[in-house]
Amino acid sequence: MAAAGPGLGPGPGAGAGPEAPLLNCGHYSRSCRLKALCCGKFYTCRLCHDDAENHQLDRFKVSQVQCAKCKTVQQVKKSCERCETVFGEYYCDTCHLFDVDKKQYHCLPCGICRIGPEDNFFHCVKCNLCLAIHLRGNHKCVENVSRQNCPVCMEDIHTSRIGAHVLTCGHLLHKTCYETLFSKGAYRCPLCMRSAVDMTKYWEELDTEIAQTTMPSDYQNMIVKIMCNDCQLHSTTPFHVLGLKCSGCGSYNTAQDGGLITP
Structure with a gap:
């Protein structure tokens, strides 16, 4: 945005x-x-x-x-x-x-x-x-969103002479901070950790890479509990070192929510 x-x-x-x-x-x-x-x-x-x-x-x-x-x-x-x-x-x-x-x-x-x-x-x-x-x-409206500091530089946003960039989640960054942060490969909001850019193509590429990368036999049947930062769903998914895919929205922007489980 x-x-x-x-x-x-x-x-x-x-x-x-x-x-x-x-x-x-x-x-x-x-x-x-x-x-x-x-x-x-x-x-x-x-x-x-x-x-x-x-x-x-x-x-x-x-x-x-x-x-x-x-x-x-x-x-x-x-x-x-x-x-x-x-x-x-x-x-x-x-x-x-x-x-x-x-x-x-x-x-x-x-x-x-x-x-x-x-x-x-x-x-x-x-x-x-x-x-x-x-x-x-x-x-996406976030009440009084500008009445807080930029989460990157920690400087005031509301009265700043630098324009603010509105992320898809509704949070704000200084435009310059946004450009610096995302030029370094970051893709998540520093506040809520939701994907701030369209990651669909990257997730598809990761699907292909995971399908082509076989896990060692000791881990092939392992599953793990995860929480998705994008849709907030708690679910289980096959364990893979390259990424843990949300069964709800297909995002790999997830966090492990427990140890490995053997079916």
Whole structure:
């Protein structure tokens, strides 16, 4: 399945008027600095603050900014009250976000701004996050699924600037984490262990390989109890070192659930 709507990230371009200095911090491009209520320091963005300090900046409590052109400290707004420098092409009065235009929109249920265009996404009430429009009615809902850390990198998913990949089981990974994990041959969800990609062809190849690989005589009649990670069925199957096949769904994504049994 495709990616969920990401939070906001860096991008090229200028968000201010002529001759206004543009602050490029690696996260955002804007023409003002935020005053952190927590420590009274000025930072280009909350992420720069959090990287440098031992506490986090609450973006919603930011009340003052400093113009990068005339250095005036003022109440947070889109343009400088003194020199009229536009602090950002996009400005959200809730998130206090300034940035270049990336077709951003503020999602009220998510509580943060997302990269758009808005028409390309919808907010899933049960999952409680914005998903790509083609996933409407075409994904497995997991309640508040984004309100947890990515199981690969353990970083926050909901407010991340990296898009989230929705697995068939409904769990989320950062898109980059998904690509890294599965490029190394992993095929299961790190949380529930269900197959996250279509393994039908591989299971068929494993069927053929097992049929061509005879077990030693001492093990030829052995069976074993297994539990299938894909369909959750508990069953018995002939023991084979290459794989233990679920009698219900045909998956080899199984775990041994007991010792060997001699019929």
